[in-house]
Amino acid sequence: MxxxxxxxxxxxxxxxxxxxxxxHLATAYAVLSVIIVLVPLVAIFTYLVIKGVGSLNWAFxxxxxxxxxxxxxGMANAIVGSALILGLASLMGVPFGVGAGIYLSEYGRTxxxxxxxxxxxxxxxxxSIVIGIVAYAIVVFQQKHFSAFAGSVALAIMMVPTISRTxxxxxxxxPTALREAAYGLGVSRWRTTLSVTLRTALPGVIxxxxxxxxxxxxxxxxxxxxxLGNEFWNLHMNQPTAALSLQIYNYAKSPYDDWHRQAWAGxxxxxxLIVGAISAVRIAVSRSYMGAS
Amino acid sequence: MAExxxxxxxxxxxxxxxxxxxxxxxxVQLRPGFEGADYIFKYAVMACALGILGLLxxxxxxxxxxxxxxxxxxxFKFFTSSDWDPVNEQFGAMPFVYGTLVSSLVALLLxxxxxxxxxxxIVEMCPRPLRAPLAFxxxxxxxxxxxxxxxxxxxxxxxxxxxxxxxxxxxxxxxTGFFEGPIYGLSMLAAGIILAIMILPIxxxxxxxxxxxxxxxxxxxxxxxxxxxxxxxxxxxLRNARAGIAGxxxxxxxxxxxxxxxxxxxxxxxxxxxxxxxAPGYTxxxxxxxxxxxxxxxxYLAALIEIGLALFLVTxxxxxxxxxxxxxxxxxxxxxxxx
Numbered sequence: 018m019x020x021x022x023x024x025x026x027x028x029x030x031x032x033x034x035x036x037x038x039x040x041h042l043a044t045a046y047a048v049l050s051v052i053i054v055l056v057p058l059v060a061i062f063t064y065l066v067i068k069g070v071g072s073l074n075w076a077f078x079x080x081x082x083x084x085x086x087x088x089x090x091g092m093a094n095a096i097v098g099s100a101l102i103l104g105l106a107s108l109m110g111v112p113f114g115v116g117a118g119i120y121l122s123e124y125g126r127t128x129x130x131x132x133x134x135x136x137x138x139x140x141x142x143x144x145s146i147v148i149g150i151v152a153y154a155i156v157v158f159q160q161k162h163f164s165a166f167a168g169s170v171a172l173a174i175m176m177v178p179t180i181s182r183t184x185x186x187x188x189x190x191x192p193t194a195l196r197e198a199a200y201g202l203g204v205s206r207w208r209t210t211l212s213v214t215l216r217t218a219l220p221g222v223i224x225x226x227x228x229x230x231x232x233x234x235x236x237x238x239x240x241x242x243x244x245l246g247n248e249f250w251n252l253h254m255n256q257p258t259a260a261l262s263l264q265i266y267n268y269a270k271s272p273y274d275d276w277h278r279q280a281w282a283g284x285x286x287x288x289x290l291i292v293g294a295i296s297a298v299r300i301a302v303s304r305s306y307m308g309a310s
Numbered sequence: 311m312a313e314x315x316x317x318x319x320x321x322x323x324x325x326x327x328x329x330x331x332x333x334x335x336x337x338v339q340l341r342p343g344f345e346g347a348d349y350i351f352k353y354a355v356m357a358c359a360l361g362i363l364g365l366l367x368x369x370x371x372x373x374x375x376x377x378x379x380x381x382x383x384x385x386f387k388f389f390t391s392s393d394w395d396p397v398n399e400q401f402g403a404m405p406f407v408y409g410t411l412v413s414s415l416v417a418l419l420l421x422x423x424x425x426x427x428x429x430x431x432i433v434e435m436c437p438r439p440l441r442a443p444l445a446f447x448x449x450x451x452x453x454x455x456x457x458x459x460x461x462x463x464x465x466x467x468x469x470x471x472x473x474x475x476x477x478x479x480x481x482x483x484x485x486t487g488f489f490e491g492p493i494y495g496l497s498m499l500a501a502g503i504i505l506a507i508m509i510l511p512i513x514x515x516x517x518x519x520x521x522x523x524x525x526x527x528x529x530x531x532x533x534x535x536x537x538x539x540x541x542x543x544x545x546x547x548l549r550n551a552r553a554g555i556a557g558x559x560x561x562x563x564x565x566x567x568x569x570x571x572x573x574x575x576x577x578x579x580x581x582x583x584x585x586x587x588x589a590p591g592y593t594x595x596x597x598x599x600x601x602x603x604x605x606x607x608x609x610y611l612a613a614l615i616e617i618g619l620a621l622f623l624v625t626x627x628x629x630x631x632x633x634x635x636x637x638x639x640x641x642x643x644x645x646x647x648x649x
Contacts, residue, residue, distance in 0.1 A: 036538055043540035047435055050427030051444065054514075057507045058451050061462050068465075116358030124352060125359070133359045135633065136366050142561070142629035143369065143622060144568025146598050150618045153602070154372040163603075174365060181362060207351035235455020238570040238595070242603035262457050266571060269461045277465070284458045291453060 069285025072278035077286075082248055082264070088275045092283055094250050095259040098165065101252070102244060102260055103234055105169035110176030111226055115215075117177065118184025118222075123210055125185070134185075137178040148174050149239035157243060165251075165258035168244035172233040179232065183225025187218040220302040227298040231291045237262040261287050369622065377616035379609055388616060394581050394597075396605075401613035403620070405581040409498065409591035410621075413573060414566035416502025416587065421510045422559055426548075428510075429517035434543055445518075452511035460575035463504040468495040468576055471503075476588055491586045496578035499587040504572045509562040516561060520554025520639045521547055557635030564628040568621060570595040594621045 076091045083090030117137070121130055152171035157163055191214050199209040215222065237260075240246075245257040246267060261283055268280035380388065384401060391402025432444055472495030479489040479499075489499075524547050532546035548555070578590020579600060594617050605611045 032536075032538060036541070040538040040540040043543070044435060047427045047431035050424045051431050054424055054428050054451075054510060055447065058447060060466065061454065061459070064462055064466055065458070113358050113361060116355045117362050120355035120359040124356065130359075133362050135630075137362050138633045139626055139629045140362065140366060142564045142568075142625055142632075144570065144595060144625055146568065146570045146595050147369070147373070147618050147622045147625075150376070150598070150602070150615060151369050151372045154376055154615075155368070177362060177365065181358075206348045210351070231453055235457060237455070237457040238599060241599055245603065262455060265461060266457050266575075269457075269464060270575065280461055281465075284461050287455060288458055291455070292450075295453065 065281070065285050065288060068278075068281035072282035073285065077279070077282050081250065082279075085273065090279070092259075092261065092264050092279065092286075094247065095261045095264040095283070096286070098244070098247070098251065098258040099234070099261040101254065102165050102168045102172065102240070102258065103230065105166065105254060106172035106176060106233065107226075107230060109169065110173035110229075111180060113173070114177045114180025114226075114229070115184050115222065117181035118188065119210060119215065121181065121185040122188035123214070134182070137181050140178040141182075144238075145171075145175060145236050146238040146241075149241060149243055152239060152243045160255075163243060163245035163257040164255045165244050166254045168240045168258070168260065169254070171239035171243050172236060175233050175236065175239065176229045179229040180226055183228070184218075184222050187221030187225060188214055190221065191217045223298060223302055227295055231295050234291050234294070235262050235287055237266050373615060373619040373622055377612050377619045379612035380616045381612075383609060384613075388613070389620070392581070392583060396601075396607070396610050399607065399609050401609070403594070403613075403617050405583050406592050406594040406597050406617060407620070408583050409501075409577065409581075410567055410593040410595070412587075413498055413501040413505055413577065413591065413593060414563055416499065417505035417509055417566045418559065418563055420502065420506035421513060421562060424506075425510050425513035425558075425562070426517055426555065428514045429521055430543060430547075432514075433518055433521045434539070434547065445515075448511045448514055451507070452515070456508070456569065456571040457575075459504055459508055460572035463500060463572055463576045467504065468500050471495050471497070471500055480588070487585055488587050491584070491588050493588055494578060494590060496576055496590055497588050498577060498584075498591040501573045501577040501591065501593070502587070504576055505566045505569055508569060508572060509565045512565055513558045513562040516558035516636060517551075517555050520551045520558065520636065523554075523640050524550045551639060553635050554639030557632045557639070560628055560632035560635065564625050564632060567628065568595055568625050570599050574599045594618075 076089060077093075078091060078096065079093050080089070080091035081094055082092065117133065121134060124130070125133065148171050151174070152167050156167035156170055160167075195213055195217060196209055199213045200206070204213070240260050240263050244260055244263065246263045247257045247259040251258050265280045265283040265287065268276040268283070271277070380401060384391070388401060389403055389407060391400075392404040393400045393402045394405065395401075428444075428448065432441060432448075436444060472493055476489070476493045476495070476497070476499065480493070483489045528546040528550055529542055532542040537545060573593055574596035577593060577596060579592050579596060580590040581592045581597070582589065584591070598614055598618055598621075602611075602614050605614055
């Protein structure tokens with residue numbers, strides 16, 4: 018037996034040099050491309066931390082922006098403004114998206130379902146600035162003034178397609194047997210969907226919502242001509258409002274060094290909020306999931 | 311001890327067998343309106359799904375209506391003229407279209423080879439313990455907001471280009487005509503590079519997805535014929551996934567075309583058509599970002615909305631095409647139709 022294997026092995030011609038060379042080159046290329054891709058990632062995070070930490074202080078979180086020429090001040094109003102805009106956007110976008118996701122997974126095995134799926138995927142790729150124009154047309158243009166509400170509408174429109182597709186995917190992972198068990202107990206279809214299917218898939222659905230949230234949290238383009246920005250405190254959703262991402266943009270393109278420092282600090286806070294939100298929900302969800310099962 | 315089944319002696323007709331044998335629980339009392347709630351729920355979630363179609367219709371309607379004024383004034387000349395003069399109400403979007411296309415092409419040229427290399431490495435070569443962290447890091451690139459890429463590009467990348475990279479390119483590749491002229495740093499090249507960094511994760515993660523669904527026996531067949539690992543990847547994997555990879559690239563293109571903030575911060579914002587990549591440019595998305603909130607006059611606003619409409623239509627076509635290509639691989643549509 019081993020003799021036969023040896024004789025076969027001996028009769029195989031060795032792999033030619035240029036084929037081996039091509040193989041090694043391909044491997045080297047793949048490794049190299051990974052390294053090249055990691056360089057900007059590392060560079061971005063390093064500079065964010067270096068430049069951001071130096072400019073962060075307590076005033077950044079508690080004070081209003083100072084007028085040009087005075088150093089110091091903070092972005093307290095922008096942080097609160099972002100929270101308001103994102104909160105309202107989530108209130109509008111999440112139920113809408115989850116509802117569409119439920120339809121797609123529980124009733125959507127039809128050509129109409131496929132059409133909705135396709136439309137959602139295509140909407141996902143619409144540039145955020147175009148969504149901004151639409152929010153401008155339906156809110157700002159009608160009301161004749163900029164407002165936080167208009168920004169929320171734009172962000173909500175951006176959240177819906179993502180949330181609906183992830184919700185659908187997560188609901189489809191729930192075994193059919195579970196639904197059938199509920200039907201067998203005489204539970205109606207809507208109760209089954211809400212308290213069995215959705216409940217089982219909840220960790221995944223929430224993760225999807227958080228990812229959509231994180232995606233719009235740093236959006237600037239759709240806020241430029243909807244919420245506009247504001248130098249002062251404003252808690253009215255119907256007025257122009259400061260937002261963290263807008264403030265970073267405005268400060269970054271200003272000619273003042275002090276504002277550049279603040280922009281870096283804002284960028285660091287923004288990325289920490291986004292990464293923090295994602296990881297916090299990941300951890301909380303996996304923990305509650307384990308507790309439930 | 312009367313069993314429920316026997317407690318109905320007056321019931322006419324033959325008794326069902328189970329009813330005699332087993333004690334029967336009291337029948338579930340179906341509440342009235344039971345079926346109705348199901349219908350209400352179904353139509354409520356269906357309304358949400360319809361809403362997604364409605365969003366698309368709303369976007370098209372608002373953009374078409376808002377841009378009508380400019381369309382009637384300039385027709386196709388809007389996209390061929392390079393005269394952008396808000397004061398005299400003359401609007402030609404050619405420099406913006408050019409800037410959008412060139413910056414996106416530069417980005418694709420830089421990003422595609424790297425993205426495919428990364429995807430192949432992660433799926434086919436990566437040692438198992440490295441796989442999850444690498445995938446996580448490329449996902450992390452996707453989670454960074456555009457404005458943060460912008461601030462990094464503005465303060466770190468652009469000075470680097472101005473002092474080192476662009477002079478070097480001018481010395482070595484200046485003869486091509488693509489790398490010549492005065493060096494500002496803020497340039498088409500800077501926009502292309504930051505766009506490449508931004509679209510890399512999406513191209514790479516979708517390529518990874520379509521490579522992963524190539525059946526294992528394709529790889530085994532190639533290896534059994536004596537292929538080296540690279541030959542196996544080339545013949546068994548990349549060739550089978552090519553429609554999906556094309557989809558991933560087009561999806562990346564769609565992202566690049568509509569990307570706004572980072573590009574606006576580094577491209578220099580000058581509406582000119584120049585062959586050199588060192589020259590500042592302007593894109594469709596950045597002119598919207600810079601001028602929309604200050605647009606005075608109805609024609610000016612309509613011209614900007616028309617740029618938005620054009621951007622929207624292009625990205626819709628690009629995305630639809632890309633989705634079809636990716637679906638054809640991951641869902642097993644007939645391959646001949648698209649490959």
